[in-house]
Amino acid sequence: MAENLFSVTTDSVRLLDVVERTSSPYDTKTIFVFAPLKTAVRQFNAVSFSLPAAFWLMPGITSVQIDFGDGKGFRTLSQNSTVSINYPDSGSYVATAKINTVNGMFTAKSKIEYDRPKTYYQADSTWVITVPPVLRVVNNKSSRNGQVAGILGSRPCGDGSLSDEVNCDIYPGAVISVNLGCDHVFDKPIIIVDGFDPTHEFDGAAIAANFDRFSFESRMKSLGYDFVIVVFTKTTDPIENNAKVLEAVINKVNATKSGSNRSTVIGWSMGGLVARWCLKDMEDRILDHQVANYFSYDAPHQGANVQEAVHILTHYQVQ
Numbered sequence: 522m523a524e525n526l527f528s529v530t531t532d533s534v535r536l537l538d539v540v541e542r543t544s545s546p547y548d549t550k551t552i553f554v555f556a557p558l559k560t561a562v563r564q565f566n567a568v569s570f571s572l573p574a575a576f577w578l579m580p581g582i583t584s585v586q587i588d589f590g591d592g593k594g595f596r597t598l599s600q601n602s603t604v605s606i607n608y609p610d611s612g613s614y615v616a617t618a619k620i621n622t623v624n625g626m627f628t629a630k631s632k633i634e635y636d637r638p639k640t641y642y643q644a645d646s647t648w649v650i651t652v653p654p655v656l657r658v659v660n661n662k663s664s665r666n667g668q669v670a671g672i673l674g675s676r677p678c679g680d681g682s683l684s685d686e687v688n689c690d691i692y693p694g695a696v697i698s699v700n701l702g703c704d705h706v707f708d709k710p711i712i713i714v715d716g717f718d719p720t721h722e723f724d725g726a727a728i729a730a731n732f733d734r735f736s737f738e739s740r741m742k743s744l745g746y747d748f749v750i751v752v753f754t755k756t757t758d759p760i761e762n763n764a765k766v767l768e769a770v771i772n773k774v775n776a777t778k779s780g781s782n783r784s785t786v787i788g789w790s791m792g793g794l795v796a797r798w799c800l801k802d803m804e805d806r807i808l809d810h811q812v813a814n815y816f817s818y819d820a821p822h823q824g825a826n827v828q829e830a831v832h833i834l835t836h837y838q839v840q
Contacts, residue, residue, distance in 0.1 A: 553627035555618035574600040590614035638730035644698035651694035698725025716790030764799035783813035793820025
């Protein structure tokens with residue numbers, strides 16, 4: 522304000538850029554802020570950090586070095602590189618990033634909260650399911666019954682990026698981990714539906730560990746309940762597509778289980794929407810899903826108010 526860089530509205534609550542400025546004083550300023558996409562991590566195995574080339578936005582960077590707080594010092598990360606970090610114990614760790622640029626070196630820090638589950642879960646069996654999509658993405662367009670709508674971004678398929686999921690004609694599917702109850706009889710299924718996970722941080726073991734935070738899974742397994750954990754291969758796909766994947770999972774559960782017990786479906790975040798859509802669609806088509814209970818946790822049934830930063834992040838990752 523003292524340098525006349527902003528003007529203030531009459532109510533004194535909003536700052537406005539000075540009108541008719543021919544050049545911005547901020548063109549000569551640089552700020553460097555560093556934070557992993559996710560700073561609270563709960564998993565058993567090593568934590569993988571990557572630096573996608575799409576995030577290498579600032580011009581003039583010559584190198585990036587990061588100390589992940591694991592006692593091994595700084596590591597140099599190149600574009601599209603990935604490093605695995607083994608934190609010895611649960612707790613808070615400070616990650617420090619240094620970028621060297623043509624204008625000098627910049628340093629920033631970020632805290633990582635790491636929680637190692639007490640038990641590692643090994644699935645008794647694993648299913649892999651793919652289904653034809655309801656909405657098919659071809660040549661950067663999403664079509665259903667001849668109607669076409671645009672999708673963000675355009676880049677070659679097969680580079681393993683989020684763009685593959687959004688823009689390429691890849692069938693939706695899921696990897697399903699089946700954890701049997703203590704009686705080792707698959708007869709009381711509890712189907713856990715994965716949430717929005719564009720970076721694929723959670724596998725079946727990590728989700729099982731999350732659901733056993735208060736010994737929920739352990740107690741239910743002691744009563745003979747079986748857990749079927751659904752991890753979508755394309756969490757960025759339309760709800761309709763993953764609902765079809767879940768329908769295939771439900772049909773396989775019904776064809777595989779013993780006895781006449783009906784299933785329970787639990788979906789968190791996006792998984793709650795996928796499960797609701799799937800069950801309602803099956804009922805509309807008079808299909809017996811054999812599900813007795815449906816629970817959702819933290820699912821945006823009335824829509825989601827997504828921060829603008831998330832839209833920008835997705836845009837840059839896809840582009």
